[in-house]
Each structure stands twice: as C-alpha cells, then as structure tokens.
Amino acid sequence: MNDQPPAGNEQRVLLRTATGKDSALATTVLERAGIRAHACASVAELARELDQGAGVMLIAEEALSDPAFRHVIVSLQKQPAWSDLPVLLLARTGAASMQVVDAMEMRANFTVIERPLRIFSLISSVRTALRARARQYELRAVMEGLRQADRRKTEFLATLAHELRNPLAPLSSALALLQMQALDADAARPHYAMMQRQVQHMARLIDDLMEVSRITRGKIELQLEVLQLEQIIAEAIELSRPLLKGARHQLDLVLPARSLSVRGDRVRLTQVFSNLLNNAAKYTPPGGRVTVTLEARGGRARVSVRDNGRGIPADMLVPIFEMFVQVADMPDAALGGLGIGLTLVKSLVELHGGAVSANSAGAGAGSELVVELPLLAAAETSVDHSPDAPASHLSCRVLIVDDNREAADSLAMVLQAYGAETTVAYSGEEALSVAAAIHPSVAILDIGMPQMDGCELARRLRRDPEFAQCMLIALTGWGQPEDRLRVAAAGFDHHLLKPANIDELQTLLSAREHAE
Numbered sequence: 001m002n003d004q005p006p007a008g009n010e011q012r013v014l015l016r017t018a019t020g021k022d023s024a025l026a027t028t029v030l031e032r033a034g035i036r037a038h039a040c041a042s043v044a045e046l047a048r049e050l051d052q053g054a055g056v057m058l059i060a061e062e063a064l065s066d067p068a069f070r071h072v073i074v075s076l077q078k079q080p081a082w083s084d085l086p087v088l089l090l091a092r093t094g095a096a097s098m099q100v101v102d103a104m105e106m107r108a109n110f111t112v113i114e115r116p117l118r119i120f121s122l123i124s125s126v127r128t129a130l131r132a133r134a135r136q137y138e139l140r141a142v143m144e145g146l147r148q149a150d151r152r153k154t155e156f157l158a159t160l161a162h163e164l165r166n167p168l169a170p171l172s173s174a175l176a177l178l179q180m181q182a183l184d185a186d187a188a189r190p191h192y193a194m195m196q197r198q199v200q201h202m203a204r205l206i207d208d209l210m211e212v213s214r215i216t217r218g219k220i221e222l223q224l225e226v227l228q229l230e231q232i233i234a235e236a237i238e239l240s241r242p243l244l245k246g247a248r249h250q251l252d253l254v255l256p257a258r259s260l261s262v263r264g265d266r267v268r269l270t271q272v273f274s275n276l277l278n279n280a281a282k283y284t285p286p287g288g289r290v291t292v293t294l295e296a297r298g299g300r301a302r303v304s305v306r307d308n309g310r311g312i313p314a315d316m317l318v319p320i321f322e323m324f325v326q327v328a329d330m331p332d333a334a335l336g337g338l339g340i341g342l343t344l345v346k347s348l349v350e351l352h353g354g355a356v357s358a359n360s361a362g363a364g365a366g367s368e369l370v371v372e373l374p375l376l377a378a379a380e381t382s383v384d385h386s387p388d389a390p391a392s393h394l395s396c397r398v399l400i401v402d403d404n405r406e407a408a409d410s411l412a413m414v415l416q417a418y419g420a421e422t423t424v425a426y427s428g429e430e431a432l433s434v435a436a437a438i439h440p441s442v443a444i445l446d447i448g449m450p451q452m453d454g455c456e457l458a459r460r461l462r463r464d465p466e467f468a469q470c471m472l473i474a475l476t477g478w479g480q481p482e483d484r485l486r487v488a489a490a491g492f493d494h495h496l497l498k499p500a501n502i503d504e505l506q507t508l509l510s511a512r513e514h515a516e
Contacts, residue, residue, distance in 0.1 A: 009053030010137060012036040013126055016046045017090070018060040026058065026122065033123045035130070047071035050085075056129040057087045060115075064089075064099035076108040082140040084109045086129035090117065167198035203499055222265040222351060226376065229260045229269075229294055229301055236273035237292070243281040244290065254293040260301045261376045268348045275341040276305040276369045283367070284309030300354075301375050306368040312360035320358060321346040342369075349373070394420040394509050399440035401431040401457065402475075403449045407498075411444070411475075414502060420509065428452025432460060440470055442512060444505075447476035447487065455490035462491035471512050475500055 013030055015037055017023040023039040030037040040046040043066040050057065050072060063069055076085060087110045091100050103110050113125060174191045183191075237244075237251065244251055262269075273292075280290045284307045293304040312320065321342050342356075349356045354373040360366065398420050402408035405426055412422040423438050425431035428449055435443065443461065447454035454474060461467045474492045476483070487495045494508055 011055040011130060011133070012038055012053070013056045013058055013130075014046055014049055014054045015039045016043055016059045016063045018062050022060070029119050029122060030126060033127075035123070035126055042066075043068040043072065047075065050075050054085060055133045056126055057085060058126065059087065059089060061089060061091045061097060061100055064097075064103055073106065073108070076106070080140075082136055082143055084136060086111065086132055088113055088125055088129060090115045167202050171195055171198050199499065207497075222268060224263050224265060227262055227264050227266055227269065229262055229303065229373075230255050232264075232266065232269045233273055233292060233294060233303065235266075235270045236277060239270065239274040240277035240281065243278055247281050247284065248287045249281055249284060250287075250289045252289065252291040254291065254295075256295055260294060260296055262301055262352070262373045263376055264352050264373065269352070272345050272348050272371060273303065273305070275345050276371070279341060279369070280305055280307040280309065280367075283307070296375060297372075299375055300372045303371045303373075304368055305370075306366065308366040310367075311363045311365040312358055312367045314360075314362060317358045317360065321356065345369075345371075394418045394506065394513065396441045396509055396513055397421045397423075397438060398509070399423050399425065399431065399435055399438065399443040401425045401428070401443065401449075401454070402446035403427060404446070407446075411500060415505075415509075418506060418509075428454075428457040428460075431457055435461065435467065435470075439466065442471045442473065442509060443467075444473045444475050445492075447474055447478055447483075455486060458487075458490040458492055471508070473505070473508065 013035060015023055015026055017026060017039075027037045027039050038049060040049055043063050046057070046059070046063070047068055057072075076087070079085060085108075087108060089100065089103060089110050089112045091097070091112050091114055093114050093116075100112060104112065111125070111129070113121075174195050178188060178191060233253070237253070277290065277292070284290065289308050291304075291306045293302075293306070295302050295304075346356050349371050352373055354371060356369065356371050359368040359370065394415065398412075398415055400408050400412050400415075400422060401424075402411075403426055408424045408426060412424050415422050423434055423440070425434045429452060431443075431445070445454040445457055449457075454476065458472050458474075461470065461472065471494070472492045473494045473496060474487045475496050475498060476487075477498045478487075479495075479497045484495050496505065
C-alpha cells in the first residue's frame with residue numbers, strides 16, 4: 001500500500017461484493033450519499049487498486065476464499081505506521097465461517113457486518129469508517145511534519161557546528177603564533193585584530209540563535225519611535241557594505257521624492273534590511289547587481305531588495321522564511337551563516353505590522369525580497385532624537401566577580417585601559433570580603449558561579465546599606481526572559497550578555513559617573 005497514494009483515491013471505497021447486482025446497488029447507494037465508490041470485478045483487481053489508495057474496503061465474506069486475497073492481506077500487513085485501513089466485512093447471517101474467524105485473527109482492522117444490510121446502516125458504517133481514516137491521514141501529516149522538522153534541525157545543527165568551528169581555526173593559529181614568537185606591538189596588532197573579528201563573529205552567531213528563539217516565542221519588546229525609512233536603509237547599507245564591496249557588487253538605490261516615515265524599532269528594522277542585503281550579496285555571483293527600491297504604495301511603505309543572483313525555486317518561495325529551512329542546492333554552510341536570517345526578518349517585520357514576501361523566476365534568474373510596513377500619516381511624523389553618548393574616560397571603582405579567572409582578569413585589564421580602578425574576585429565569598437574593603441561604586445557579577453551564584457551575591461550586597469548606591473551589573477551567558485526576571489529580582493540594575501560589549505559597558509559606567 002502506497003504511503004502517499006493519489007489524493008483523489010484517499011477517501012474512496014473499494015468494493016468487492018458477492019454478486020455483480022450487489023456491487024451495482026452498493027455503488028449507487030454510496031455515490032448518492034456523496035461517497036466515491038469503486039467496484040472491483042475480481043479480488044485480484046481489489047488487490048491492485050488497494051495499492052493505489054483507499055479510504056475504506058468493503059468486501060463480502062466470499063472474497064476471503066479467493067486465492068488472490070492473500071495479496072490483499074500482504075498489503076494490509078505492510079501498511080505504514082500511521083495507517084490502519086478500515087475493512088468492512090459483509091458476512092452471511094448465521095454461524096461464522098472459518099474464513100471470517102481467521103480474518104478476525106489477522107493483524108488488520110476488520111469489522112464484521114451481517115447481511116442483508118439496510119441502506120441506512122451501510123451508509124452510516126461507511127461514513128464512520130471514513131472519518132476514522134481521515135484521522136489517520138491527519139496523523140500521517142503530523143508524522144511527516146515531524147520528520148521534516150527533525151531533518152531540518154539535523155541539517156541546522158550540522159551547519160551550526162560548522163559555523164562555530166570556523167572561527168576557532170584562525171584563533172588557534174594566531175594564539176600558537178603569539179606563543180611561539182615574541183612579537184612587538186606593531187607586529188602583533190594584525191593578529192589581535194583578526195582574533196577580535198573571529199570572536200565577534202562567534203558572538204553574532206550565538207546572538208542570532210538567541211534572538212530568533214526570543215522573537216518566534218513572542219518574548220521581545222520593540223523600542224518604537226518615528227523613523228524615516230531612507231535613513232534606516234542607509235544604516236543597513238553601511239552595515240552590509242563590506243560584504244557587498246568584497247563581492248564587487250554594484251548597489252543601486254532608488255528613493256522617492258519625499259521622505260517616508262514609519263513607527264518602528266531602529267535597531268530591529270536596520271537588522272531586517274541588512275539581513276536582506278547580506279542575503280543578496282551572498283547568493284549573487286561576484287560582480288552582480290543589487291537594487292534597493294523604496295516607494296509608497298496604498299498607504300504602506302514598500303522596500304524591495306532585488307538581485308541578479310542564483311534565484312529561488314518556486315517551491316521554496318514561502319518555506320525559506322521558516323526556521324531550519326535551507327534551499328537544497330544552496331547550503332548556507334558554504335556561504336557563511338546559519339540560514340536563520342530570513343526567519344528573523346519575517347518575525348521582526350510582522351512584529352511591526354508588516355509583511356515580507358519573496359519573488360523569483362527560478363534558478364539563475366535572480367530574486368526579490370519585499371518588505372511592506374504601515375506608513376505614518378503626516379501628523380505623526382515628528383522624529384525622535386537620542387541624547388549624545390557620554391564621554392569615554394572612566395574613573396570609577398569597579399569590582400569584577402567571575403569564577404572564570406581569565407574572563408575576570410581580561411575584563412579588568414580592558415576597563416583599566418579606560419581609566420577605571422578595578423579589583424577582581426573569583427567567588428561569591430571572596431567578593432563579599434573584597435567589597436567590604438574597597439567599597440566599589442560598580443560591581444560586575446557573573447551569575448553561574450558555584451556555591452554562591454551571582455544572584456545570591458547580589459541579594460547579600462543589597463541587604464547591606466553600605467552598598468545601597470552600588471550599581472550592580474549582571475554579566476552572564478543566561479539571557480532568556482525568565483533569566484532576566486530572576487536577575488532583576490535579585491537587585492541588579494543591568495543585565496548584559498557574555499562576551500561583554502565593551503562599548504555598552506563603557507556607556508553604563510560613564511552614565512554612572514555622570515549621575516554621581
């Protein structure tokens with residue numbers, strides 16, 4: 001029996017009755033009731049048709065004694081896991097024959113109905129069996145969906161492993177070189193720059209993973225403000241320019257005569273358009289053309305990112321926005337990235353009340369990704385302004401607590417380079433003693449420490465009036481919403497993710513100094 005028979009056969013009733021007259025009558029009755037029926041002239045034909053799909057099999061007891069019925073039994077016993085084809089067996093009235101008894105012992109879904117059978121009972125029995133069969137098809141769809149999801153997840157994890165290992169190779173080589181050779185500052189600087197780029201690349205990969213998880217579960221809040229889309233697109237182009245320039249692509253920008261404003265999150269929308277530009281750059285052969293067009297259409301802003309690259313197969317135009325989906329002949333692992341960029345795009349655009357779609361004429365014909373966002377009316381378009389960034393020099397006293405000694409020491413050296421006075425502790429108990437001695441104005445605490453974790457340390461510091469004004473910053477790899485709630489409840493002022501974003505940390509410390 002086929003696992004995926006022709007769709008038109010999945011709800012049909014296969015008939016093999018005792019006589020041709022019975023067959024014609026049953027077929028007429030069923031079809032008048034809106035049930036498709038196929039009468040088989042022989043048991044051999046029944047076996048052949050069964051392989052083409054059926055919703056119910058309706059057979060007379062006499063068919064059991066036909067030698068060809070063994071082929072029917074073989075098909076029934078080879079059904080896939082989701083399938084249990086209902087078989088309505090029309091038995092003669094009276095004592096059960098040995099064939100009927102044997103049929104009931106078989107590993108198949110037989111239901112015995114005595115004949116003669118009333119028309120109402122026939123229709124009712126068949127409809128009940130068809131409903132049960134429909135539920136089996138639903139189970140098949142669920143199982144197939146799980147198989148596809150599992151396959152996509154396996155491919156995704158392989159890509160993830162590949163992408164996370166890639167930066168480790170140059171990091172390992174650079175570290176080995178620096179250990180073997182005593183390089184002066186100028187000679188070592190390119191190696192440090194390369195190592196920084198690789199660490200930033202790994203951090204971006206992990207951030208993308210966490211981001212898509214938060215967004216798809218609705219655990220993200222937008223920081224909404226009035227934005228001019230041409231400015232957002234310009235910022236996205238700047239982010240993607242190295243990739244476009246590296247591939248020698250020509251970038252064309254088509255803007256409307258007047259500014260188009262939307263209400264949105266500047267960082268998230270910049271991320272959306274940068275992802276689309278990065279995709280266009282990656283999937284277009286070197287020396288290609290990428291065109292970004294912004295226009296107003298029907299009360300919505302329409303942003304199109306079009307390229308003359310590899311194109312997208314017609315059957316992938318919708319699935320490419322789903323998690324773990326990759327175009328089979330264009331593995332993202334070969335081009336860099338995890339293949340979740342379009343999932344992020346779709347989720348972020350929909351959070352802004354917009355929609356995203358893909359167009360392509362097929363392989364080699366290029367592609368177009370289109371984002372539509374609600375436009376603001378003229379009265380709503382006053383643009384928000386952000387305050388200037390604080391000064392960069394630090395003079396605060398900082399306590400850094402982390403059981404990872406290298407992480408604590410390296411962060412301390414970075415903050416010292418900015419002028420901060422830093423002290424390091426490697427456990428919660430040690431941190432309490434050090435804090436009592438130096439009275440820090442800022443404490444940066446790791447959360448996942450043994451014995452006394454960062455949250456418990458924060459609670460103890462907050463209970464001491466001497467540290468009431470101390471800024472507590474959680475620096476941790478735990479970034480889920482429930483983690484943020486736990487950190488906030490412990491008394492922390494800020495929650496930062498590892499590895500530390502030095503600019504963000506510097507801004508917090510500078511703001512602290514300005515507030516004192």
